[in-house]
Amino acid sequence: MALERVFADEPAFVPYVAAGDPSDEASIEYVEALERGGADVVELGLPFSEPIAEGSTIQGAVARALEAGMTPQRYFEFVEELDVDVPLVCMTYYNLVYQYEHPETGESEAVASEATSGETASRGPRAFVERAAEAGIEGFVVVDLPAEEAGPLRAACDDFGCDLVFVIAPTTKGERLGSMREQVSGYVYVQARLGVTGAREDVSDRTEQSLARVADWDVPKAVGFGIKTGAHAERIIAAGADGVIVGSALVDIIAEGHEDGADTVAVADRLEAKARELKEGALTGARRAGAETR
Amino acid sequence: MSTDKTFGDYGGQYVPESLMPAIEELTDAYERYVLDDEDGFMDEFRRRLADFGGRPLPLQHAESLSARYDTAVYLKREDLLHGGAHKLNNALGQVLLAKYMGKERIIAETGAGQHGTATAMAAAHLDMPCEIYMGETDIRRQRPNVFRMRTNGAEVTPVTTGRGTLKEAISETMRDWATTVETTHYVIGSVVGPAPFPAMVRDFQAVISEEAREQAIEKEGRLPDAVLACAGGGSNTMGTFAHFVDDDGAEPRSAGRSSGQRRRDGVDLYAVEAGGSSLSVDEEEGVAPNSASLSTGDEGVLHGARTKLLQDSHGQIMESHSVSAGLDYAGVGPELAHLVDEGRVEAVNVDDDSALAAFHRLSRDEGVIPALETAHAFGYLEEHHDELGDFVVVNVSGRGDKDLETVLEETEKRDLDVAPDISVLRSAAGEEGM
Numbered sequence A: 001m002a003l004e005r006v007f008a009d010e011p012a013f014v015p016y017v018a019a020g021d022p023s024d025e026a027s028i029e030y031v032e033a034l035e036r037g038g039a040d041v042v043e044l045g046l047p048f049s050e051p052i053a054e055g056s057t058i059q060g061a062v063a064r065a066l067e068a069g070m071t072p073q074r075y076f077e078f079v080e081e082l083d084v085d086v087p088l089v090c091m092t093y094y095n096l097v098y099q100y101e102h103p104e105t106g107e108s109e110a111v112a113s114e115a116t117s118g119e120t121a122s123r124g125p126r127a128f129v130e131r132a133a134e135a136g137i138e139g140f141v142v143v144d145l146p147a148e149e150a151g152p153l154r155a156a157c158d159d160f161g162c163d164l165v166f167v168i169a170p171t172t173k174g175e176r177l178g179s180m181r182e183q184v185s186g187y188v189y190v191q192a193r194l195g196v197t198g199a200r201e202d203v204s205d206r207t208e209q210s211l212a213r214v215a216d217w218d219v220p221k222a223v224g225f226g227i228k229t230g231a232h233a234e235r236i237i238a239a240g241a242d243g244v245i246v247g248s249a250l251v252d253i254i255a256e257g258h259e260d261g262a263d264t265v266a267v268a269d270r271l272e273a274k275a276r277e278l279k280e281g282a283l284t285g286a287r288r289a290g291a292e293t294r
Numbered sequence B: 001m002s003t004d005k006t007f008g009d010y011g012g013q014y015v016p017e018s019l020m021p022a023i024e025e026l027t028d029a030y031e032r033y034v035l036d037d038e039d040g041f042m043d044e045f046r047r048r049l050a051d052f053g054g055r056p057l058p059l060q061h062a063e064s065l066s067a068r069y070d071t072a073v074y075l076k077r078e079d080l081l082h083g084g085a086h087k088l089n090n091a092l093g094q095v096l097l098a099k100y101m102g103k104e105r106i107i108a109e110t111g112a113g114q115h116g117t118a119t120a121m122a123a124a125h126l127d128m129p130c131e132i133y134m135g136e137t138d139i140r141r142q143r144p145n146v147f148r149m150r151t152n153g154a155e156v157t158p159v160t161t162g163r164g165t166l167k168e169a170i171s172e173t174m175r176d177w178a179t180t181v182e183t184t185h186y187v188i189g190s191v192v193g194p195a196p197f198p199a200m201v202r203d204f205q206a207v208i209s210e211e212a213r214e215q216a217i218e219k220e221g222r223l224p225d226a227v228l229a230c231a232g233g234g235s236n237t238m239g240t241f242a243h244f245v246d247d248d249g250a251e252p253r254s255a256g257r258s259s260g261q262r263r264r265d266g267v268d269l270y271a272v273e274a275g276g277s278s279l280s281v282d283e284e285e286g287v288a289p290n291s292a293s294l295s296t297g298d299e300g301v302l303h304g305a306r307t308k309l310l311q312d313s314h315g316q317i318m319e320s321h322s323v324s325a326g327l328d329y330a331g332v333g334p335e336l337a338h339l340v341d342e343g344r345v346e347a348v349n350v351d352d353d354s355a356l357a358a359f360h361r362l363s364r365d366e367g368v369i370p371a372l373e374t375a376h377a378f379g380y381l382e383e384h385h386d387e388l389g390d391f392v393v394v395n396v397s398g399r400g401d402k403d404l405e406t407v408l409e410e411t412e413k414r415d416l417d418v419a420p421d422i423s424v425l426r427s428a429a430g431e432e433g434m
């Protein structure tokens, strides 16, 4: 229950990149550049082969990272190699959590677990969270795991002191809001628009409505999906969000650099500048919101 | 009436949050209209299946095959359903349901193009706009169906990710649905996906075994010893098994029954998967040269459900393979996975060669040209007929017109005794300079 702290004093900028895109070495540089540019939390994607909630930009990132050899085991080593102070959140899909086998406790119990449903101490959500916590991950967003199916992962997060972030969509209403409110910790991910990830030219008008539905929740509200510019970040924070989540607009920079054969330092500089723009926008939005309420 | 979301350990609803409200809405509609027959939904569905679809369909005595195997072999002729495959049972049910729900647009994925075709036909019949997602590889190998969908007024959108087959098409349709969910219904093409799809699609397909069970009793005065159906996602399979599942004989259920040992008095159920070119797996490349997820897969989560999957040791989904596009999928319906674990259904498979030979055999000996998917069930019959008892029903899930180009190509690569000599085609083509 620690991620709340990040949102306490000023609006948070929460970038997403896929770990290992387009290579481990470059990706490490990129995460570090995002921190220099003002990231407060980094959502670090663990790539899954069937990213059903992602648009073409992040599908591309996932494909490049998988092509370069990223695996769950490698992902945790990657996290350990990162030299950053900001908290890290692992963003992924449930099958990788479900199949995960802890490299140390795994071997001996693997045979016994075959017979049961696959969820044992050495395999599944508990093993995954244990290894993630060892590596320094503080929270999780599991894109295809609705609150109804999240029991085992929530329990594991409790045991290892990690946060479990849920996404609320523009279509989420009624009882579903209640069950997510009960299980969420760290922050709530407010999906600004219907659809899949991807940078957009405008901010969805549904953002305010979505924020209103979680206004009285006691976790911070971070808004994502489609945010591309400092001006977008400003508007979203002014509308009452505690943070902005930006993925595709950053991944676009990585993809372009990769296609043009740009060197890692140049791409890292561009990412840092983009991060600064988004963080500045968020800060401006907070000043505006402050002025309006005064 | 309400439904369970799971079948033993399998099933569930593993989808992005934006889809959850639509799935709840669909569950409600399924319970009201399908299970409780509100507003005469089921009457209208059955009337349209009869008038538009052509049901009921025959259970035909296959005389040559019966003589060949010294067993009474019957064909359940789903290939005679409008559109040429069992797919219309489900597509018509779901498009009609979407109408009752007040939806304005239909989307669907397709592998072999049969489900896309059935959906396009149902949408045209019920006057709904329709968009079909289809992998590029499948567009290439199932061209006639692409043209049929276009002819029925559907948009066909190519999917270029991955190997460009059914798995990618499902992922892309889910992405569309996440964006348009308020006005659009996703007509999923098999007993896969999040609850309530697996149960609902089974219920729409169950008309196959509802008819077949009665027809079997009428024709032979008893239940069959064995029922065979091919299995991709498993919708023709579950439809063919549904009304036989309780006919499990006197012996207690036990898992791990070895094949060849017949269960007395019960109806044995065989799900025949695509063994592709080999049952082995290339971990390094993430490729399985087969689609035998029931026989060789492990439990995991894909496309909204916990089920048996072809996946690598990390949980990444593998690229599957089959000569038949409709079986070429890394997952399988959760209920079928459960019935296999329970020992009620036997998961078996035959390879590409066996399916191709069976395609030619059924065409030559019975005058029925089966879909390549269907041919797998007949491949199993050829290999194991002496273990199946005296009365066998095989579901002819679809007709093979869509596969003729593929069969031509694949037959030329092989030395099959049963294949016809097609030199007449070659020389005619040669004269035209093709």
Ligand SMILES: Cc1ncc(COP(=O)(O)O)c(C=O)c1O
Residues within 6 Å of the ligand: B085, B086, B111, B112, B113, B114, B115, B189, B190, B191, B230, B231, B232, B233, B234, B235, B236, B237, B325, B326, B327, B371, B373, B374, B397, B398, B399
């Ligand atoms: C004729 C035919 N049979 C079988 C299948 C496999 O689907 P299922 O396993 O859902 O019946 C298909 C799929 O396209 C098909 O076209």
